[in-house]
Amino acid sequence: MVTRFAPSPTGRLHVGHGWSALMAQEMARAAGGAFRLRIEDIDGTRSRPAHVTGILEDLRWLGVDWDGEIMFQSQRLAHYQAALDRLRRMGLLYPCFCTRADIAASATAPHGPEGAVYPGTCRMLDQATRQRRIAAGEPHAWRLDMARAVARTGPLKWVALPFPYSPAPPVPVTADPLAAGDVVLARKDAPASYHLSCTLDDAAMGVTHVLRGSDLFAATHVHRLLQALLDLSSPAYVHHPLLVGPDGRRLAKRDGSIALADLRAEGVDPARLADELRQGRFPVGISLASA
Ligand code: GLU
Numbered sequence: 556m557v558t559r560f561a562p563s564p565t566g567r568l569h570v571g572h573g574w575s576a577l578m579a580q581e582m583a584r585a586a587g588g589a590f591r592l593r594i595e596d597i598d599g600t601r602s603r604p605a606h607v608t609g610i611l612e613d614l615r616w617l618g619v620d621w622d623g624e625i626m627f628q629s630q631r632l633a634h635y636q637a638a639l640d641r642l643r644r645m646g647l648l649y650p651c652f653c654t655r656a657d658i659a660a661s662a663t664a665p666h667g668p669e670g671a672v673y674p675g676t677c678r679m680l681d682q683a684t685r686q687r688r689i690a691a692g693e694p695h696a697w698r699l700d701m702a703r704a705v706a707r708t709g710p711l712k713w714v715a716l717p718f719p720y721s722p723a724p725p726v727p728v729t730a731d732p733l734a735a736g737d738v739v740l741a742r743k744d745a746p747a748s749y750h751l752s753c754t755l756d757d758a759a760m761g762v763t764h765v766l767r768g769s770d771l772f773a774a775t776h777v778h779r780l781l782q783a784l785l786d787l788s789s790p791a792y793v794h795h796p797l798l799v800g801p802d803g804r805r806l807a808k809r810d811g812s813i814a815l816a817d818l819r820a821e822g823v824d825p826a827r828l829a830d831e832l833r834q835g836r837f838p839v840g841i842s843l844a845s846a
Contacts, residue, residue, distance in 0.1 A: 556588030564606035566808030571798040592621035635747035668773035672736030732780040758787035801840040
């Protein structure tokens with residue numbers, strides 16, 4: 556078994572991240588497997604080197620220790636590029652020149668599990684227009700033509716395992732990537748989107764079991780499709796509930812009050828905190844969101 560924790564360095568870690576990392580570590584260790592760490596640091600607008608240092612400090616403080624080298628996405632750009640080229644050659648990508656405002660303004664934008672689904676405006680552009688706009692240096696993302704991609708792979712399933720983790724019985728889930736629409740695979744401001752980099756890296760790290768928050772359940776459908784298109788193995792997935800604060804809102808990196816760094820500054824004993832988190836007991840005011 557190989558599990559992983561894959562934080563984005565857009566802020567310091569909160570208690571929920573620490574809990575998630577500890578669970579992924581425990582899962583692997585209990586099975587005699589490996590627990591890996593990946594830093595998802597290619598979001599040029601939001602990720603900061605200072606947060607990388609902070610995150611490593613937070614994890615070490617809590618007693619999370621990973622096997623092998625840390626994988627940094629910023630060092631894997633050539634792999635993302637190769638995958639994009641391959642999908643482009645398969646005729647599955649198209650350049651998208653729309654701004655967020657264009658998409659929001661589109662009266663036809665339907666809503667999917669992750670908000671507005673791209674209405675497909677740029678999918679309709681002809682080849683000459685695409686080439687002209689790219690040649691003119693117009694900023695563009697690359698989107699996956701989801702209907703074509705699904706037609707190519709046919710029906711797919713992915714394996715869901717229960718939370719708390721137990722090895723059996725696996726539940727086959729029918730993948731529904733169409734609900735996500737034409738997702739972005741290369742962004743205007745980043746060489747690869749989360750969907751593409753995460754899917755490639757989980758495969759490159761040999762991850763067999765992905766444990767992550769239920770906010771990424773919808774993403775798993777897209778990841779399964781990318782695995783099929785790129786001939787990658789498909790890990791099993793465990794989605795854990797998210798933690799909420801006293802106000803019932805999801806913990807977020809912006810809520811400084813529950814950052815691991817703050818608990819550390821308050822003199823909290825990390826070994827004790829880690830023990831409690833392992834048992835699913837959280838600091839006062841923090842609880843599991845009801846499903
Ligand atoms: N980097 C993502 C995040 O911090 C998590 C990615 C994953 O676990 O698949 O939300």
